[in-house]
Amino acid sequence: MIKAVIFDMDGVILDSESVCDKTWEAALAEEGFVDDKDAINKCRGTNYADTCKILHELYGSDFPAEKFMARGSELFHQVENEQGIPLLPYAKEVLEYLSAKYIVALASSTREASVRRLLKDKDVLGYFKTLTTGDMVSHSKPDPEIYRLACASIGLPPEVCVAVEDSPNGIKSAYTAGLKVVMVPDRIAPTKEIEKLCWQICPNLYELEKIL
Numbered sequence: 001m002i003k004a005v006i007f008d009m010d011g012v013i014l015d016s017e018s019v020c021d022k023t024w025e026a027a028l029a030e031e032g033f034v035d036d037k038d039a040i041n042k043c044r045g046t047n048y049a050d051t052c053k054i055l056h057e058l059y060g061s062d063f064p065a066e067k068f069m070a071r072g073s074e075l076f077h078q079v080e081n082e083q084g085i086p087l088l089p090y091a092k093e094v095l096e097y098l099s100a101k102y103i104v105a106l107a108s109s110t111r112e113a114s115v116r117r118l119l120k121d122k123d124v125l126g127y128f129k130t131l132t133t134g135d136m137v138s139h140s141k142p143d144p145e146i147y148r149l150a151c152a153s154i155g156l157p158p159e160v161c162v163a164v165e166d167s168p169n170g171i172k173s174a175y176t177a178g179l180k181v182v183m184v185p186d187r188i189a190p191t192k193e194i195e196k197l198c199w200q201i202c203p204n205l206y207e208l209e210k211i212l
Helices: 017-030 038-043 048-059 065-083 091-099 112-121 145-153 168-177 192-197 205-211
Strands: 004-007 103-108 131-133 161-165 180-183
Touching: 004 145, 017 038, 017 065, 038 048, 048 065, 091 103, 091 205, 103 112, 103 145, 112 131, 131 145, 145 161, 145 168, 161 168, 168 180, 168 192
Parallel strands: 004 103, 004 161, 103 131, 161 180
Antiparallel strands: none
16 A cells, blocks of 8 residues: 655656756866766766766766866756746646645755755645655665665655656665656656566656556
């Protein structure tokens, strides 16, 4: 019996991944690199520390990962301040619907301060009973730590929780933690490997209402 739904934020609730792609590419170009999507896709769903680690593995130990991340964050905030970060279609409607039936929580690799700011700006922060964020864990997605912590924060075992994710890293994290996983693809289409880990795959958030 399902008792809770735990959402990822970027690429699931907020249309932030498209902005991240553009700011990532711009910041990388300033360092003289061109992203072939391999780097950014490997980093989707990871926290700051693990993203820096992946960047060093891909571009060398002398790559200025911290400087790059700071510049990417600066560019992201420019877009946020000038244009805002929109909700993905049906996000608010599905949060309202599901919060009337289940406990709703969040498991995002983004830092807590940013999560609170972004969700509050779109008037959806109140739907979430708890927020588990990237700065609360030692190991980010695909490690299961963040989903285990999210389940503990609402006092429920993983077996009665559903995770809603868009990235392979997030899906692996939730699956390994023992949750049922619903994928709502955003920037990355599911591979056969990822499909095997998913309980359901929905083309958009609206379809969640049909299965939950």
